[in-house]
Amino acid sequence: MIRRVKVKTAMIRTAMAVAFGLTVLSVSRPAYAAPTDPATSDPVLEAMRTELERSKTSLKLEGMAAPYYIDYRVTDMDAYAAEASFGALVSNVGAHLRFVRVVVRVGDYKQDSFFGQGEGSLEIMPVDNDLLTLRHAIWLATDKAYKAATEALSEKQAQLKQFTVDQPVDDFAHAEPVISIEPLAKLDFDHGPWLKMLRDGSARYKSDPLIESLGASLRFSCVNRYFVNSEGTAVRNGQTLYEMQVNMSTQAMDGMRLDRGHSFIATRMKELPSEQTFLDEVSSLLATLKELRDAPVVQDEYRGPVLFSADAAAGVFSDLVGDHVLGVKPDLGQPARTKGAYATSYKVRILPDFISVVDDPTLAEVNGESLLGAYTIDDEGVKASPVTVVENGKLINYLIGRSPIRDFPASNGHGRAKLPENHPGPSLGNLIVRSSEPQSKEALRKKLVEICQQRDLPFGYYVETFGPRLTPRLLYKVWAKDGHQELVRGATFGELDQRSLRNNLIAAGDAVYVDNRPLNIPHSIVSPAILFDELEVKPANLNKEKLPEYAAPAVEGNE
Amino acid sequence: MLDGVELSGSYQYDDEGLPAQRVDVIQSGILKDFLMSRMPIKNFAKSNGHGRAQPGLMPTGRQGNLMVTSSKTVKASDLHQMLIDEVKKQGKPYGLYFEDIQGGFTLTQRTAPQAFQVLPVLVWRVYPDGRPDELVRGVDIVGTPMAALNRIMLTGDKTEVFNGVCGADSGNVPVSASAPAMLFSEIEVQKQAHLLDRPPVLPPPGFETPAANPQGKSGDRP
Numbered sequence: 186m187i188r189r190v191k192v193k194t195a196m197i198r199t200a201m202a203v204a205f206g207l208t209v210l211s212v213s214r215p216a217y218a219a220p221t222d223p224a225t226s227d228p229v230l231e232a233m234r235t236e237l238e239r240s241k242t243s244l245k246l247e248g249m250a251a252p253y254y255i256d257y258r259v260t261d262m263d264a265y266a267a268e269a270s271f272g273a274l275v276s277n278v279g280a281h282l283r284f285v286r287v288v289v290r291v292g293d294y295k296q297d298s299f300f301g302q303g304e305g306s307l308e309i310m311p312v313d314n315d316l317l318t319l320r321h322a323i324w325l326a327t328d329k330a331y332k333a334a335t336e337a338l339s340e341k342q343a344q345l346k347q348f349t350v351d352q353p354v355d356d357f358a359h360a361e362p363v364i365s366i367e368p369l370a371k372l373d374f375d376h377g378p379w380l381k382m383l384r385d386g387s388a389r390y391k392s393d394p395l396i397e398s399l400g401a402s403l404r405f406s407c408v409n410r411y412f413v414n415s416e417g418t419a420v421r422n423g424q425t426l427y428e429m430q431v432n433m434s435t436q437a438m439d440g441m442r443l444d445r446g447h448s449f450i451a452t453r454m455k456e457l458p459s460e461q462t463f464l465d466e467v468s469s470l471l472a473t474l475k476e477l478r479d480a481p482v483v484q485d486e487y488r489g490p491v492l493f494s495a496d497a498a499a500g501v502f503s504d505l506v507g508d509h510v511l512g513v514k515p516d517l518g519q520p521a522r523t524k525g526a527y528a529t530s531y532k533v534r535i536l537p538d539f540i541s542v543v544d545d546p547t548l549a550e551v552n553g554e555s556l557l558g559a560y561t562i563d564d565e566g567v568k569a570s571p572v573t574v575v576e577n578g579k580l581i582n583y584l585i586g587r588s589p590i591r592d593f594p595a596s597n598g599h600g601r602a603k604l605p606e607n608h609p610g611p612s613l614g615n616l617i618v619r620s621s622e623p624q625s626k627e628a629l630r631k632k633l634v635e636i637c638q639q640r641d642l643p644f645g646y647y648v649e650t651f652g653p654r655l656t657p658r659l660l661y662k663v664w665a666k667d668g669h670q671e672l673v674r675g676a677t678f679g680e681l682d683q684r685s686l687r688n689n690l691i692a693a694g695d696a697v698y699v700d701n702r703p704l705n706i707p708h709s710i711v712s713p714a715i716l717f718d719e720l721e722v723k724p725a726n727l728n729k730e731k732l733p734e735y736a737a738p739a740v741e742g743n744e
Numbered sequence: 745m746l747d748g749v750e751l752s753g754s755y756q757y758d759d760e761g762l763p764a765q766r767v768d769v770i771q772s773g774i775l776k777d778f779l780m781s782r783m784p785i786k787n788f789a790k791s792n793g794h795g796r797a798q799p800g801l802m803p804t805g806r807q808g809n810l811m812v813t814s815s816k817t818v819k820a821s822d823l824h825q826m827l828i829d830e831v832k833k834q835g836k837p838y839g840l841y842f843e844d845i846q847g848g849f850t851l852t853q854r855t856a857p858q859a860f861q862v863l864p865v866l867v868w869r870v871y872p873d874g875r876p877d878e879l880v881r882g883v884d885i886v887g888t889p890m891a892a893l894n895r896i897m898l899t900g901d902k903t904e905v906f907n908g909v910c911g912a913d914s915g916n917v918p919v920s921a922s923a924p925a926m927l928f929s930e931i932e933v934q935k936q937a938h939l940l941d942r943p944p945v946l947p948p949p950g951f952e953t954p955a956a957n958p959q960g961k962s963g964d965r966p
Contacts, residue, residue, distance in 0.1 A: 236949070244945055320949035328944040 229310075230366075230421060232319035233257045233285075233413045240327050241415050244289075249335045253297070254290040254357065256414035257323060258564065259283065259310060260605035263372050264406035267380060271399060272388030274380060283310040284605035285323050289330040290357060291338050297356045299588075300517070303337025306330040307606045341517070348518030358587045358595045360567050362417035370423025372407040374454060379403055382460050386431055386467045391740045393471055395478065397733070398444075399433040401467070405454075410564070418566035426557075427451050428703055429458065431467050437478045440729035441675055445470045445477070445658065450701045452555050473659065476672055483660075483676035483724050490636040491646045491678075491720040492629055492663070495698030499712040500651040502618050503700070505686050506535075506542060507710060510574045511599075511611040512583030512590045522591045523583055526683050530580045531592065535683065537690050538578035539621045545571035546598065546614030551711055556615045557701040558708035564609035565600035572597045577621070578687075586611045603705045613708040620713055623695035629716050630663070632692060636718060637665035646676075646722050655681055656725065679721035692716040746811070746922055752907040753808040753919040760795035760803050767792050772815075781805040798915025807910055812923035814899035823900050823925055824870070830897070830929060831872045840933065841868040841877065842885070847908070850889065861886050863936075883933045892931060900925035 237257060245251040265279045288305040291298040308326035311318045386401040409423040432446035447466055449458050458466065493501060509525035521528045527535060536542070546569040549559045560569055565587045572582050585593050586600025586609055600609040624632075630647075637645045647670060649659035656677050661670040694714030701709050745751065755764050760782050767777050778788055781795030781803050795803035818826065824841075831839040848862035862885040868877040903924050910919040 239946060239949075239952070246942075246945055317950050324946065324949050325944065328946065331945065332942065 227421070228314040228316050229259055229261070229319060229411055230413070230419070232316055232323060233259060233411060234419070236320050236323040236327060237413055237415060244327065244331055246332070246335065250291045252289045252291055252331060252334065252415070253293055254288075254415055255327065256288045256412065256566070258286045258602070258605070259411040260286070261312070261409040261411075262406065262605075264404065265372065265376075266402070266404045267376075267383060268400060268402035269380070269383035269387040271390055272384055274384060277380070281312050283312045284308070285310045285326055286605055286608075287323065287326040287330040288608070289327060289334045291331075291334045292356070294357045294359060295353075295355050296342075298334035298338035298341065299356055300337045300341040302333040303341070304608050306333060344517055350518070351520065352591055354514075354591050355589050355594060358589045360416070360565070360587060360596055363562055363566050363568055364417075364419050365422070365562055366419065367422040369409050369421070370407045370425045372405060372425060374405065378460070382463050385460070386463055389464070389467045389471060390433075392468070393435070393475060394737055394740065395435050396471070396474075397434050397436060401429070401431045403430070404428045412564065412566050414566055420562050420566050422562065425452060425454070426703060426707065427454050427457050429463065431470065433470060433474060435474055435478055436730065436732055437674070438732070439482070440732060441482070441727055442730060443474060443477050443674065444652070445474045450557060450703050452557065456555065477659070477674050480672040480674045483673050483722065485724075487646065487722040488719055489640060489642045489645055490633050491648065491717045491722065492633045493648045493715045493717075494650070495694060495696060495712055495714045496700065497648040497651050497657070498618070498715040499698055499700035499710040500655060501681070501686070501715070502542070502616065502712050503702070503710045504655055505683055506575075507613050507616050509683070510580070510583055511613070512585040512593055513611055514588045514590055527580055533580055534578045535580045535687055536575055536578045537687070540575065540578055540690070540693065541573065541619050541621070542575035543571055543573050543617045543619070544584055544599065544614050545617060547571055548615050548617070551617075551697065551699055554699045556699065556709040556711070557703060558614040558616070560614065563596075563598045563600045564602045565596065567596045567598045567600060569598040569614065572599070584611045584613065601706050612706045615709045615711060618710075618712040620693035622692070623713065624692055625695055626714065629692055629694055629714055630668070632716060633663060634665055634668055675725050675727060676722050677725035679723050681720060685717060685720060689717045689719050690715055691718045746809075746905055747903060749905040750907075751809045751905065751920040751922070753810070755808065758791075758793045758795045758803065759797045760791065762791050762793045762795065764808065765793040767794065779805040779807060796914065796917045798917060801915040804912070804914040806912065806914060806917055807919045810919065810921045812921075813903075814924055816898045817901040817924065818898055820900040820902045820925060823927060826898075826927055827870055828872050830927070831870070838872070839870045840883075840931075841870050842866070843868060848885075857888070859886065859888050860892070882936045882938065884936050885931060886934050887932045892928070895928045895930045897927045897929050899923075899927070
């Protein structure tokens with residue numbers, strides 16, 4: 186087969202995957218800039234406003250309803266990513282891309298075309314600021330979105346005829362127009378020193394011949410977001426995000442795979458680690474990995490108290506609470522309020538009564554650490570506000586975007602989008618877990634030992650960090666007789682779920698950990714340490730892969 | 745290089761490290777050889793330097809610079825008249841001249857019919873009655889290779905080069921194909937599948953005024 190290659194779509198997918206790891210990063214700056222007239226100074230905004238005006242006044246097909254709402258969201262992403270492995274650079278890529286996503290709604294706020302193909306259309310925008318070319322992309326995306334919307338409304342109405350809807354909820358929430366034009370963000374740095382850090386960091390494998398992978402990577406990105414809608418909202422904000430990561434793995438003598446990693450994530454370059462700090466972190470991870478390799482394997486099932494560090498607790502709250510308090514509109518015809526484990530838990534106790542949970546995007550930092558989930562205006566142009574999700578253990582709010590759910594008719598400023606092609610939906614900002622009875626680290630540890638002694642258990646468990654999917658990475662046995670701790674490996678939790686969080690969480694710490702999470706939608710989890718009076722710890726069912734047949738290439742002076 | 749055009753399927757060594765070889769695949773209409781990698785097939789035990797692959801994939805026998813030559817040629821300028829003569833002879837209302845194509849493909853799986861499709865972009869209707877050639881759109885060439893290629897009557901005397909990318913089992917590799925113009929006594933064409941999407945509702949940016957947009961407001965079109 187001979188063909189002239191058409192690679193536009195594939196190229197953009199690849200570029201996005203390489204440069205962004207399929208992640209778009211954005212956090213708004215926590216301050217309003219004085220509104221200026223951007224139409225004269227920013228061609229992107231001018232193009233958006235011109236096309237919006239044209240579409241508002243004349244977009245209508247004969248015999249079809251005109252749109253009642255239109256919005257344009259432009260995402261301009263400039264990113265640089267590099268990775269080194271075993272002391273050598275393996276990739277070094279930069280990409281600058283711009284997209285426009287258009288939503289056209291036909292119908293009215295009560296029932297509209299936002300369904301299936303009516304959820305908007307995406308076009309690639311030029312990165313050059315040529316006014317006509319920018320308008321061209323918006324023009325075509327709008328046309329496509331409008332035609333799809335008229336069709337989607339009929340489809341939706343046809344499907345709805347199959348169901349009885351007892352408590353109809355509006356399709357789209359009303360919202361106050363917001364005008365906020367903030368300065369554009371820019372990526373500006375000298376590559377050299379950073380690449381050196383990656384090479385030097387990943388070269389530390391030389392200290393341990395059994396290391397099977399050691400990679401150091403960075404991703405610096407800058408996202409400028411523009412949003413205008415037919416209700417009068419015009420928002421522009423920009424954010425830079427700097428990430429450095431190190432990941433390493435080895436195998437224990439019995440073949441068990443073990444890995445460790447750490448990320449440095451900051452919104453300002455000056456918050457990134459110095460070269461020395463970075464190298465020290467690599468060395469300390471290598472040391473714990475070595476320790477882990479020599480650690481005994483958990484053999485027996487255990488039921489008893491478990492203490493989670495604040496770092497580990499953040500993982501627990503993220504997975505078990507954070508993902509389930511989003512007010513996601515259920516599928517067409519379903520009577521539920523929302524999706525997730527807490528869909529039916531409104532005004533019900535879901536946590537012990539000394540715990541409260543707030544999501545506050547307006548908070549820029551905690552104890553001097555900047556929060557990734559800080560923003561002033563969400564991706565639907567709604568002003569962010571703090572929302573108390575859980576008050577004294579009781580679920581009293583969900584996080585809501587402009588798609589209302591039962592009892593929550595308006596957005597509380599939590600509509601945010603992942604990739605430029607995704608429509609904004611309810612998302613976490615800064616999820617902050619607080620205890621009304623904070624206890625010191627020592628008190629929590631003492632309590633752990635006390636429970637063990639009361640129940641005649643020789644030891645309890647302490648989790649320092651999690652790996653993926655709530656499997657413990659650094660897990661220690663804390664011996665009841667003298668309180669000393671011993672690192673173990675190969676364990677997993679049974680029954681670490683919403684029920685245990687509600688019934689077995691008995692105490693929380695006074696110091697918090699900031700868990701900045703850049704993936705999908707940048708957000709932060711802020712949590713204290715937590716103590717469970719009973720949890721199940723059992724051997725993980727892990728494959729024991731064969732060790733490499735022969736040794737790694739010899740490192741000079743280390744044979 | 746062929747007639748001053750650089751060929752995109754040129755290489756010194758193939759992707760299995762073997763020197764490239766010229767292979768006479770078809771001689772006087774008879775299939776004599778295959779393009780071989782180091783994976784042998786029945787009766788063809790050795791590579792002839794055509795093991796090629798896109799980076800990261802396993803090489804297979806692939807095209808390099810495919811060249812078609814002819815022993816029955818006429819002057820290129822006579823071909824148009826010969827087409828008209830053939831149209832008259834067959835009593836057809838018109839013939840077709842395919843000037844440019846965007847690509848094509850052949851099904852080669854054992855389980856599917858061995859058929860090909862060529863996607864033309866510039867097609868002219870050539871009338872026998874002296875009317876000028878007429879540009880048409882919306883036809884594809886289809887058929888089975890044996891039946892179609894046996895209908896070649898003669899060729900022109902001027903070779904042209906198509907430099908492109910070929911995609912198959914071992915990925916995309918740069919290739920070229922060069923051939924003279926060919927007159928077929930018969931070829932099968934079919935209507936192209938296409939959607940009748942409505943044109944955009946609003947005129948393009950920069951053409952908003954009726955004067956700037958000769959087709960008028962496109963939404964008014966039927």
